[in-house]
Amino acid sequence: MESLLVICQSDVAAERDRWLKQLEKERRLAGNTSEAYERDLRQFLVFLTAHLGGAPGLSDLADLKPLDLRAFLAERRRGGAGARTLGRGMAGIRSFLRHLEKAGLANAAGITTMRTPKQPKSLPRPLTASDALRVVDPDLQMSEEPWIAARNVAVLTLLYACGLRISEALSLSRQDVPVGTQALRVTGKGGKTRVVPLLAVAGEAIQEYLKLCPFRPAASEPMFRGARGGVLQAAIIQKDMRVLRSALDLPETATPHALRHSFATHLLAGGGDLRTIQELLGHASLSTTQVYTGIDSKRLLDIYDRAHPRA
The missing domain is CATH 1.10.150 (DNA polymerase; domain 1)
Structure with a gap:
């Protein structure tokens, strides 16, 4: 240098x-x-x-x-x-x-004030619904430690079932997820908070992890822990996801963040309202959320090309 x-x-x-x-x-x-x-x-x-x-x-x-x-x-x-x-x-x-x-x-x-080169538009790459379900399946986890396998299931389920960013999921404490709660109050980018429904499957995954986890952080501390008891880092989940996607023969685009994309894309494909999805994701601007309409349109065009006799 x-x-x-x-x-x-x-x-x-x-x-x-x-x-x-x-x-x-x-x-x-x-x-x-x-x-x-x-x-x-x-x-x-x-x-x-x-x-x-x-x-x-x-x-x-x-x-x-x-x-x-x-x-x-x-x-x-x-x-x-x-x-x-x-x-x-x-x-x-x-x-x-x-x-x-x-x-x-x-x-x-x-x-x-000079304009920079125009940025190419790239769409997020979500997983299919079946692949997303395989990623969060407790029976398909690769860790030999039952509590670590349960931890990974809980984190990945929060990303897919609730659309959380990985940083948002890892910052949750036990007091943020009381037993039986049906909603999470999440603090996202810029300190903004939003309320996200907590599906029963996500709540059950969290409780299973807490039951097996050998560490007991304070109720106000992040509940997800690394192998030695420290606060779980995103890099560990990303590494474990690489191992899992290799074992499940998933593409390299199958990352933890892709589960958040999958959450939004699958909601939209199921008829979800764009404004509601924006609120659930914690996007400041609707234009950020609108990228998912491009994904859904692409999926429809792919189906048309494969299925229509005149395509």
Whole structure:
């Protein structure tokens, strides 16, 4: 990796350090996001060093034109970067230039309002209803530890039966799921709460797990536990799901999050109202939920192509 002072002058390096501290303390971005932003900026500075014929200083960044940014995007595209990668990679550059603008060191309005390459639309890939049911079948789990198998069934059932995000399921405590309850109050993205019906099969899976689990966290602590008693991490469920899908001969798209997609798609296929599904999923915008209408339309077209005599 290039030394910072090889690809920029000391005044840029100093502002870069201030920007990263601001991201960490004031905006409270996740560590991975801050690292990605720093990587975006470093790639841009490497380009500018070659583009300008020397390491850029603040004066060079203040004089940047949209044409310079287009040249950067063109070089990344020649290197094999796709539209999604280019769009995501602009985030760190824009953030740093806005930081300079707020500090009175650059006028970034023209650059930060530039349109990024159009993102390809991709549909979520749900499981079929029969495959989703196999994933949550207690008799098909791969763990030799009965309590871990029961834990996985409970978590995966919450994703499919209730449409939870994996982070939402893993944050549930025993007091969030009292015996006999028919609804969950879930805290989702942005601290927003929503009420989701708890199907009997999901409640029974949770109670079976709690009965077998050798650990007894406090009622207010996350109830799902790892093999050594710590709070269960999403990576463990994702790993166990990879083992399960291999054993069941499911596609690589069969991930824990795909069960949430399956929840929405199967509700819609069964006549569910789009607004209701939006509320159940905790989507802030209806447009986010509308992607599932594309999945259902595709399924109908596939059936038409296979079955209609004139297709």
